[in-house]
Amino acid sequence: xxxxxxxxxxxxxxxxxxxxxxxxxxxxGSLFAFFPSLxxxxxxxxxxxxxxxxxxxxxxxxxxGAFYVVEPISYYAVLGLSGTYMGFLSGNIxxxxxPCAAMALEVTEAExxxxxxxxxxTLGIAGSIITNLIGVTLAAIIGAALIKIxxxxxxxxxxxxxxxxxxxxxxxxxxxxxxxxSIFGLAIPLxxxxxxxxxxxxxxxxxxxxxxxxxxxxxxxxxxxxxx
Amino acid sequence: MSPEILRIANSPGVWIxxxxxxxxxxxxxxxxxxxxxxxxDKINYPREKCNMAFRTGLITxxxxxxxxxxxxxxxxxxxxxxxxxxxxxVIGAAPTELTAATIGAEARGVAFGSPxxxxxxxATSWWTMAINGFGWLIIVSLFTHKLEGLRERLGGGDPKWLxxxxxxxxxxxxxYLDSGHILAGGGRLIAVIGGAxxxxxxxxxxxxxxxxxxxxxxxxxxxxxxxAIFLGS
Numbered sequence: 489x490x491x492x493x494x495x496x497x498x499x500x501x502x503x504x505x506x507x508x509x510x511x512x513x514x515x516x517g518s519l520f521a522f523f524p525s526l527x528x529x530x531x532x533x534x535x536x537x538x539x540x541x542x543x544x545x546x547x548x549x550x551x552x553g554a555f556y557v558v559e560p561i562s563y564y565a566v567l568g569l570s571g572t573y574m575g576f577l578s579g580n581i582x583x584x585x586x587p588c589a590a591m592a593l594e595v596t597e598a599e600x601x602x603x604x605x606x607x608x609x610t611l612g613i614a615g616s617i618i619t620n621l622i623g624v625t626l627a628a629i630i631g632a633a634l635i636k637i638x639x640x641x642x643x644x645x646x647x648x649x650x651x652x653x654x655x656x657x658x659x660x661x662x663x664x665x666x667x668x669x670s671i672f673g674l675a676i677p678l679x680x681x682x683x684x685x686x687x688x689x690x691x692x693x694x695x696x697x698x699x700x701x702x703x704x705x706x707x708x709x710x711x712x713x714x715x716x
Numbered sequence: 717m718s719p720e721i722l723r724i725a726n727s728p729g730v731w732i733x734x735x736x737x738x739x740x741x742x743x744x745x746x747x748x749x750x751x752x753x754x755x756x757d758k759i760n761y762p763r764e765k766c767n768m769a770f771r772t773g774l775i776t777x778x779x780x781x782x783x784x785x786x787x788x789x790x791x792x793x794x795x796x797x798x799x800x801x802x803x804x805x806v807i808g809a810a811p812t813e814l815t816a817a818t819i820g821a822e823a824r825g826v827a828f829g830s831p832x833x834x835x836x837x838x839a840t841s842w843w844t845m846a847i848n849g850f851g852w853l854i855i856v857s858l859f860t861h862k863l864e865g866l867r868e869r870l871g872g873g874d875p876k877w878l879x880x881x882x883x884x885x886x887x888x889x890x891x892y893l894d895s896g897h898i899l900a901g902g903g904r905l906i907a908v909i910g911g912a913x914x915x916x917x918x919x920x921x922x923x924x925x926x927x928x929x930x931x932x933x934x935x936x937x938x939x940x941x942x943x944a945i946f947l948g949s
Contacts, residue, residue, distance in 0.1 A: 498755075501755055502751075503861075505751055506748070507860070509747045511858070513740055513744040514856050515853070515857040517740045517741060517744075517807075518854055519850075520740060521737050521806055522846045522850075523737060524730045524733045524798065524799050524802065525842045527730055528730075528838070528839045528842065529839070531729060532835060534836055534838075534839045536824070536839055541823075541840070543823045544847075545844070547823060548848045549851065552848055552851065553851065555852070560852070560859070561863065561866075562885075562889065563885075564866070564867060565867055565882055566889055569861075569863075569864050570748050570752075573744070573748075574748060576853060577807065578805065578807070579808045579809050580808075580809050581809075583783070584781070584784075587776060588773040588776045589773075591773075591930070592768075592770075592772045592776075593769075595769065595772045595930055598769075599879060600882045601879040602875065603755075603761075607761055611752050611769035612769050612770070612772055613745075613748075614752070615769070615772065616774070616776060616777035617745040618773075619774050620777055620780075621805060624784065624805055625738070627785045627801075628792070628798065628800065641945065645941050646782055647787060649904065649907040649941040649945070650779060650780060650782070652904045652940070653908070653910060653938075653939075654779070654933070655894045655908060656894060656908035656909060656910065656940055657933055657937060658890050658933075659890040659891065659894055659908075659912050660912035660916045661919060662887050663916070664919060666883050666884065670887050673888050673890070676888070676891065678898065678899070681895045681896065682899050688892075688896075691892055695888040695889070695892040699884045699887050700888065702884070703881065703884030704877075
């Protein structure tokens with residue numbers, strides 16, 4: 489009973505302010521991002537004429553529109569409430585936010601789904617945003633001069649191989665914990681992407697919710713075993 | 717592309733506009749950090765652990781940030797410093813932003829970064845990146861709080877199952893993300909396998925060497941990259 493009360497309090501002291509901070513900052517960020525375009529319009533009187541603006545919008549929505557909806561829903565179980573607001577506002581979810589949240593949970597030994605995990609993951613993601621902002625700000629200011637410190641081979645390796653190496657590492661991290669589920673976690677998207685050639689926006693929810701479904705089957709099975 | 721276009725793209729007014737947007741990202745991260753510490757005190761979660769989690773995020777982000785940094789320099793030479801800075805701070809992952817910027821140029825009828833890439837093409841590229849990011853952000857802003865209800869319903873109030881659910885979702889997401897690189901083969905396939913195996917090995921190692929934990933992802937990333945360079949090309 490005491491446990492339950494704490495859970496209830498946590499939802500109140502945590503979820504409400506998280507949602508308030510989240511929706512306001514995300515909305516502001518999405519609107520402020522138009523400032524440079526507005527500046528061009530006001531100062532140089534340059535703005536794409538309506539047909540061109542609509543054409544560009546149509547093309548980009550065709551390429552990414554489905555992801556607008558599919559990604560927040562599919563990534564939610566991974567990122568959690570504050571993680572979704574932070575992850576989407578700052579971007580780089582797969583290669584930065586989720587790995588950092590997962591490492592924060594690993595290091596603090598927080599159990600997934602608890603209030604402690606929610607706090608640790610939030611701080612892990614917030615920390616990653618600080619590092620990331622320092623990095624991009626340095627790059628923007630010092631820019632091209634800095635890239636010369638990397639030999640071409642190293643620069644090329646970072647450009648091509650960091651992302652797959654990180655994706656593999658995070659998969660490995662969770663595969664140890666759920667080895668049986670991990671087989672399906674990889675097999676499902678490989679099959680739909682490689683064999684059936686489904687588009688990416690369809691494969692994401694199939695992979696996420698398919699793997700959750702398989703995990704539920706295993707979970708029920710184990711539960712039955714432990715009861716028997 | 718004429719230097720005049722790039723001069724306009726890098727003018728102070730654009731920097732100010734970008735700075736306002738980037739500061740929203742910073743302020744959000746700081747507000748959540750403060751809230752997390754305050755809430756930790758309320759539920760008696762030790763500060764030490766909070767610091768540990770925050771530090772882990774700081775350190776783990778270094779490797780991926782270097783990669784972003786390198787991609788960024790190329791993008792800056794076409795759409796300018798401040799807008800690249802903005803786009804890679806807000807929602808942007810470089811491939812998405814470059815696609816959107818290219819689509820903008822195409823709508824204008826010129827090739828991205830070509831000599832014909834004029835001020836109107838630049839304006840269309842900027843507009844397209846902003847409207848594309850807006851698509852994700854408006855959905856997240858308006859509907860995220862509803863998703864918590866979805867998770868609770870899927871979780872059914874069973875904390876053990878909720879943990880397994882998050883794990884399965886992560887495996888599904890990264891299984892999908894890995895698939896593209898696995899199917900690409902070559903160095904990218906080796907990077908995936910190298911990253912995964914070294915991570916498994918490193919996490920076994922940290923059972924004994926606790927301090928290593930904060931660095932495991934960074935090390936696994938470097939091992940995956942190194943293997944990809946030596947075996948993949």
